[in-house]
Structure formats: C-alpha cells, structure tokens
Amino acid sequence: MADKGLRVIDAHFHVWDLSCQNLPWLEGTDGSITCTYDLSDLEAAYAGLPGVDFVGGVYVEVDGDDPALEDRLVWDRMADDPKLLAAMLRTRVEPWMRLPVFAAGVREPLHIDSEPPRRCLEPGFLEGLRVLAAAGLPFESCSRTAELPDALRAFSQVPEETVVLNHLGNVTPDTFDDAWRDVMAGFADLPNLYVKVSGFPTADAGFCRELLGFVRETFRADRLLYASNWPVVSMYGDFAEHFARLREAFGDDGRFFCDNACACYGIDPAALD
Template identity: 65%
Template sequence: MADLKVIDSHFHVWDLETQSLPWLEGTDGSITRTYTFDDLEALYGKLPGVEFAGGVYVEVDCADPVAEDRIVYDLMARHGKIRAAMLRSTVSPSMRVPLHATGIREPLHIDSEPRGRCLEQSFVDGLRALAAAGMPFESCNRVSELEDAYEAFAQVPEETVILNHLGNVEALDEPWCAVMRKFASLPNLYVKVSGYPTSDRGFVSELLALVRETFGADRLLYASNWPVVEMYSSFEEHFGLLRDAFGDDEDFFMNNAVRAYGLTL
C-alpha cells in the first residue's frame, strides 16, 4: 500500500542563537531550545507508512519580524519541502508583505494585541487587500474573541481565512459550538485541527466528531503545531490520534492544505 502523503499545515522552527522569542520566558521551559526543519523531517521519517510531502511555516512571534522574513527566505531556499510561509505583519491596506510570503498572520491571541483589534476598520480593509492579492490570512485568536473574529471575516467573505487550533478551544460548550457553526457558514474559511491537549481521550473524541460534523471533509487541515505541541501532548501522540480518527484521508492530511494555500507540489 502506498504511503499516506502528509502536508503539515502548521509548524514552527527557530534558532535561539540568532532569534529572540520573549514569549518562551512564560512557558514551562520544555520547548526552550532551537528547533530545525531537519528535526521535523526526522520525526516524520519515524512514522510508519507516512510520506512527508512538506509543510507550512508559520511565524513565531519573535522580537524582530523583519529579521524573521530574511531567515525564512533562506530556509525556503534550502528546504524545498517548506511549501508556504505565513509571515507576520500588521493587517491594514498598507501592510508590509514580503515577496516570499504565501500569506499573513497577525497573532491576535498575544497579550500585546488589544481586545477587539480585528474589528478595527484598518484590519477589515487589510483583509480586503489580502483578498484582492489572493493571499490567505492566518488567524490565531483568543477563544473569548471568536465572535469578533467571525464578525470581521463575515465582512470579507471572499478572503481565505485559516483558523488556527480550532479557535484555541478550551471547552465544548454552547458558545464555542455556536461560533464554530458561524465560521462554517463562511465559504472560504478553513480550520486547523491542532492545539488541544490529548490527555482526556473522551474530550478529544467528542471534539473531533463535532468539527467533522460542523465543517465537513473539505475544510479541515491536519496541523502538528510542532514544536509547541510538546507543551500539551507530543508530536507522535497528536499524529496518531488524528490518523486513528481520519484514517488515511489524503484530503485531510494533504489536499485541503494544497487548496487553502494554493500549493504546487
């Protein structure tokens, strides 16, 4: 049987010798080291029956995003399996957009982002500019502001939005379920299945069933969130649970990411 082809729609790498990531100081220390793309390839190489077809680099909330642009350019030149790069900018009609960026992420979930930022007119106008340029927006949100995010994205339904980590789900309560149903009504919104702890298997099973029912088979993306996944699960456990749930579904593990990011393999 042919190997399952996988596009990892959300990974990070960083070099703490050359980059400053202040947010790491507030973590438990388990991921406070350098991570390379070679490390990620090696992890996929250990998975039986899996062909790693590449992945999507997502900005790492570092102190110097312009320096990160240069670092990622060099990484992409060296590693052909880095298929796309979602780089950081402040979303507005005049935003900085590196030529090698596939799209933009403004991390809306971090402490320095004001509440309601995504409802500012400059942000909505920036989404329209991204849509006109055919560039997706990568959205990472506080769970308490998912309604705001829906309101913003609904104003620009033509923009491709990729919602990170199931909206940073904390509980399968009615407010979260309701806003997920609203997101599912947007024609160009995709959701990454990542970011949740795996210790409670009942929670995981219910979560995966809910998102499959809500979004269908063609708008869910496999994402490892490596190496951040190591703070609440492990790379191997997360992948194994998703393969158990989705089988060898190449739409989930590869094809949906190809469509969402406009990849050429």
C-alpha cells in the first residue's frame, strides 16, 4: 500500500446542523462560525494539509439545547461516514446518568456559565465518575481555568476513571503561569489522564514553543492527544497553523497523532486500514 503520509486522528472536533439544532452559545460569539458544518468540511480542511492522511476523528458534544436530538444526528452521521470513529456525548454526570449505547464516553461541559462552581466536587458527580470507570467509559473534561485545582481534586478521588482533559485546561498567554504549571503537573501524575493539545492561540510563535515544550516535558508521550477543536479553533487561531505548530513540536510521532487516540477511545487500529 502506498504511503499516504502522516496518519492523523483528530481527537476533538464538532459538527452541527443549524437547520434543526439550536446552540445558544453561538449568540455570544463574533458570528464567524454561526453556520452549519458537516464532516465533509472537516475532511476538506485536512485535504489542504500536505503530507497528511486524515483517517478520522472523535466527535465531541456541541452544547446544544437538545441532547437527545444530537444523539440521533450523531448516530446517523456515524452510519454515513466511517471517518467518525467515536462520539463523546453529553450527559449530567450522576450514578443514574443517561447515555446512548453507541457513545464512547461522555462530556458534561463544566466551563459554561450554567455550571455552578465546584460542580466537579459534588458527591453525585464523583459517584458518577465511579460508575463510568466501572463501565470502562472515559469522561471528557472541559473546565474553567480557575477551577482546574478543583478538577484535579475530583479526579484524584477517582483515579481509576479515564479522564480526557480538554484544550490544555483552556490555557491562554495570560494564564500560562506557575499556578497553571503546578496544576498541570498534578494532572500528569494521575494514572489514567489524557490531555488534548488544543485550544490555545497560535499566532504567538514564542508562546507556542514554550507552552508545547512544557507539555512535552510534563506529560508522558502516551498520554498526549492531537486535537484541532475544529471549527471553534478559527475563533482564536488558524486550523492549518495549529496543525503546523504541533507537527513542528512533535514531528511525525504516530503516538501523538494517531495511536494514543485509539488507546483512549477504544478505536481498533486495524479498522483504520
């Protein structure tokens, strides 16, 4: 088989259909992504990257006002496009939580305004994490940066659960400080935590080099996931530039760009050929 280039699994992307879905959070944005996106748009974005074989990605819930509708739409998309390799769908983490049977795991967005402070430390949330661990289902964690210490406390109480920390804890140049470094080092000590290297502004090359250098030094190589956060990435950076920054930092490391996502989300590597 001919070499198609660097094999890539995008561990974090979104698509939505505004003809039937309502995403209230879009009203607070600049309008640049207030349109419908489907998987063909994502595939076209990767087709524009030289030397890249985009084998598929992980859909992450979109914070819409109708999670049941989202579940159905994602199921239909998975049936239509083999590049949708896994789906992390929305629920409220409790011992009795609802979860579509085809989901690879769940996300409760902890970073949105409607989530109360310290939600991740509530007894029901912690017990829900234990239920997820027993079922072998990972939890996708997106937290407000100021609440990362609370998240670390929560996940430290349920170390058996696989947690995927989104977007480097939503770090920015203003929060890339000793407090952020300390809490990220704490996350790196957890036995079952992955971190998505995404969500940061890419225009400042010096900041990117320092940030990515810290990430590589702090986390095990088998715990780092390539992710784009497409199409939201365009609100704070550039898709192609983001990929270029990461390829510069990680080279063509197959673990980072593909293998770690398979291990995290239970994707069969043989099914990608």
